[in-house]
Amino acid sequence: xxxxxxxxxxxxxxxxxxxxxxxxxxxxxxxxxxxxxxxxxxxxxxxxxxxxxxxxxxxxxxxxxxxxxxxxxxxxxxxxxxxxxxxxxxxxxxxxxxxxxxxxxxxxxxxxxxxxxxxxxxxxxxxxxxxxxxxxxxxxxxxxxxxxxxxxxxxxxxxxxxxxxxxxxxxxxxxxxxxxxxxxxxxxxxxxxxxxxxxxxxxxxxxxxxxxxxxxxxxxxxxxxxxxxxxxxxxxxxx
Amino acid sequence: xxxxxxxxxxxxxxxxxxxxxxxxxxxxxxxxxxxxxxxxxxxxxxxxxxxxxxxxxxxxxxxxxxxxxxxxxxxxxxxxxxxxxxxxxxxxxxxxxxxxxxxxxxxxxxxxxxxxxxxxxxxxxxxxxxxxxxxxxxxxxxxxxxxxxxxxxxxxxxxxxxxxxxxxxxxxxxxxxxxxxxxxxxxxxxxxxxxxxxxxxxxxxxxxxxxxxxxxxxxxxxxxxxxxxxxxxxxxxxx
Numbered sequence: 001x002x003x004x005x006x007x008x009x010x011x012x013x014x015x016x017x018x019x020x021x022x023x024x025x026x027x028x029x030x031x032x033x034x035x036x037x038x039x040x041x042x043x044x045x046x047x048x049x050x051x052x053x054x055x056x057x058x059x060x061x062x063x064x065x066x067x068x069x070x071x072x073x074x075x076x077x078x079x080x081x082x083x084x085x086x087x088x089x090x091x092x093x094x095x096x097x098x099x100x101x102x103x104x105x106x107x108x109x110x111x112x113x114x115x116x117x118x119x120x121x122x123x124x125x126x127x128x129x130x131x132x133x134x135x136x137x138x139x140x141x142x143x144x145x146x147x148x149x150x151x152x153x154x155x156x157x158x159x160x161x162x163x164x165x166x167x168x169x170x171x172x173x174x175x176x177x178x179x180x181x182x183x184x185x186x187x188x189x190x191x192x193x194x195x196x197x198x199x200x201x202x203x204x205x206x207x208x209x210x211x212x213x214x215x216x217x218x219x220x221x222x223x224x225x226x227x228x229x230x231x232x233x234x235x236x237x238x239x
Numbered sequence: 240x241x242x243x244x245x246x247x248x249x250x251x252x253x254x255x256x257x258x259x260x261x262x263x264x265x266x267x268x269x270x271x272x273x274x275x276x277x278x279x280x281x282x283x284x285x286x287x288x289x290x291x292x293x294x295x296x297x298x299x300x301x302x303x304x305x306x307x308x309x310x311x312x313x314x315x316x317x318x319x320x321x322x323x324x325x326x327x328x329x330x331x332x333x334x335x336x337x338x339x340x341x342x343x344x345x346x347x348x349x350x351x352x353x354x355x356x357x358x359x360x361x362x363x364x365x366x367x368x369x370x371x372x373x374x375x376x377x378x379x380x381x382x383x384x385x386x387x388x389x390x391x392x393x394x395x396x397x398x399x400x401x402x403x404x405x406x407x408x409x410x411x412x413x414x415x416x417x418x419x420x421x422x423x424x425x426x427x428x429x430x431x432x433x434x435x436x437x438x439x440x441x442x443x444x445x446x447x448x449x450x451x452x453x454x455x456x457x458x459x460x461x462x463x464x465x466x467x468x469x470x471x472x473x474x475x476x477x478x
Contacts, residue, residue, distance in 0.1 A: 006260070007255075016246075017246035018243075018246060020263065021242055021266065024259065024261060024262060024265075024267070028265075028267030029267055168267065219473070220473060223469050226466075226469065227469060230466065233409050234459060
C-alpha cells in the first residue's frame, strides 16, 4: 500500500523517482530491524520528545518523501508539541513546493512555512539552502525526517539540536544528528507523540532523559540490534 | 548515474515505479556489504560458474530492472556460457515485453526468447507463469537476477538448479535458490564470467566446487560478513 501511494505521488510530482529509490533503501533497513521499534529506537524517540518539549522554537521539517509517507502524523506531531512546520526540498522547484504545501494543508496543516524563503542555511549550495527566518533559521530544535546528510550537518553547524529519522544508523544524517532515530517514520512519530504526552510538564523526567542520553552509544546499540535480528531471522526461518 | 538511468527507464516504461523501490532495497544491502564482493559472494559466484558450465540447457532470465541495470553484462554472460536469454516479467504487458526485448536486441543480444510463450511455470498465477518451452521451461540451470520469491520457489520445485542474484541474503529468493549470490548484479556477472574462463574445460575443478559448496553455510557467512562490515564501519568513521 505504501509503495502504491508513493508511486502515485511520483505521478503527482510530489515525490521524485530517486525518492522512490531512497524509500527502498529505508525499507531494507526496516526489514533488517524486524519491522518494529527496537529498544535503541525507543530510547532515541524518548530523547527526541524531551528535546521538543524543552524547545523555544521547535520546527518539523518536511520534504516530499516524508509528506507522501505520512502527512497526518507529521501534522499531528507538530500540533502536539506544538511546533512550526516548514517544507524544505532537495529537488526544489516552485511547483513541487506549492504541491507539497497544498497537500499538507489539505491534510489539515494550519500554517506551513516555506513558500517565501527569506534566509539561507550557511554552507549549503543552491536552492537547498533556502529557508524562512521564522521557521528553520531561528529554530533551536529541528526534527528532520528522511533528511540528506549535507543539510543535517549544516543545521548542526548552526548550533541546533537536530533530531533525525533515518532508518540507516550509519548514514551521514544519522552520524551528524544530535539525536538519531533509526526507525520507520510512522512508528517514530507515533512513539514520539506518546512520549510527549508522558513527559509533558514533568521537568525532572525531561532533564534526566536529556542528561542520560548518549547518541553514539545509542547508535552502536542500533547496529548491534540489526545484527542480532539478522542472525535470529536466519536461524529461525531463513536457513 | 545508475539512479538517473533507472529513472529514465521508468519514463520509457521498461522499469516500474515499484521497481525503483526494489532497487533502493538492493542499494541498502550493497552499502551494508561495503560495496564490494565479499568472500561468500565470490564463493557463490564460483559455484554458479560451475553449474552453468555443466548445464545441458542453461538460461539467463531477464526482467525490467536487470535489463535497465546492466544489459551489456547480462548479454556477455549469456554469450560466454553460452546460455539462452529469456525475458520474464512480474508486471507483464505486451508493450513492456516488446520494449525490454527490443532494448536487449539493441544492446547486442542475438536471440531473445519470451515474445511468444507456449508454456506455463506450474504453481504461479496469471501472466507471471508464462514462459517458452525452448527456454525457461526446459532449462536445467537458470540464472535469475533480481527475481521475486514466488517464481524462484516455483522454478526450484520444477527441479531446476536456480542461481539467484539478490543482495538480501534473507529474501525469499535467496532462501529458495540452489545457489544464492548476495552481491551487486554487475559485480556478480563479471565475477561469474571470470570464473567461467578459469574453469572452462577443467572437469575435475568443476566437480570439486559443486561437491564442496553448501548454500546454507554460505548464506550464514554472508550475514556474518554484513554484521562485521556494519560494526567496522561504525568503529572506523561512523561514530
